[in-house]
Amino acid sequence: MSRLVVISGLVLWVGLVLVMAELRWFSRRPLSDRLRQYSPNVSSRHGRGGLLSVESFRDVVAPLSQSIGASLARTFGVSEELSVRLRRIHSPLDVASFRTRQVGVCLAIGGLCALFAVAIQPPLVLSLLLIVGAPIFAFLVQEQQVASASEKRQRRLFLELPVIAEQLGMLLSAGYSLGSALQRIATRGDGVVAEDLRLVISRVRQGLSEAQALGEWAELADVDALDRLTSILALNRSAVDLGRLIHDEAHAIRREVHRELLATIERRGQQVWIPVTVATLVPGVLFLAVPFVEALRLFTDA
Secondary structure, three states: OHHHHHHHHHHHHHHHHHHHHHOOOOOOOOHHHHHHOOOOOOOOOOOOOOOOOHHHHHHHHHHHHHHHHHHHHHHOOOOOOHHHHHHHOOOOOOHHHHHHHHHHHHHHHHHHHHHHHHHHOOOHHHHHHHHHHHHHHHHHHHHHHHHHHHHHHHHHHHHHHHHHHHHHHHHHHOOOOHHHHHHHHHHHOOOHHHHHHHHHHHHHHOOOOHHHHHHHHHHHHOOHHHHHHHHHHOOOOOOOOHHHHHHHHHHHHHHHHHHHHHHHHHHHHHHHHHHHHHHHHHHHHHHHHHHHHHHHHHHHHO
């Protein structure tokens, strides 16, 4: 009990120091740090806080959190890099921030489970399962949330792609350049593709060619239909009738979406028969079992 009190006191002291370091009346930031956030070339996080601050704590914990999180993710079969998934869903968090938050939540849940185990004193196996299993479950839940968001975004992009491809084909056939067509769709659209195209345009403004920016987008999105479309758009300077090629690709993507929709309808139609089959077989088995058991009883009595 005394050890628990000492450990709780140390944890409380560290938490109070971190909280008090963020309060303005307790730890006033220098003028240079207060003005640094208005500089266009320096990140607002740089230089914030002192030795005992949340930023310094994050800088110390982030590398360890990244290595632990990456190892656990590979252990449970997550092969795709977290940075790719975060960039795909346009998350405001970077890998270090996400892993730090993820490991922090796991440690907090593990600490609560440890206190709960000390309070109720269950069997040793149950205590170990609770203390170890709950943090791992919390880790997997957060990992699954990012994976689900990535898959949903890929699905939405695939469904929006036929319409966007047809719009690109019409604009290019009307005399627009590829950059102007992308700019028009990005500024007037509000879907997933328009959001990604705004990033593509910003990359072009940074000095990349349109083909390179579109290739980066296709590699990040990891959608086969988008790979085919960007390979056609890369022929902008060499192909004569690019609008017709894009129209043909848009029809091919639409047919692919239609095939997937038909497959989904077929699967759901088959799933409807599962409860019907169970509801039919169970009474039938009961009706067959009753005379069978009765016949066995008659034979054994005879």
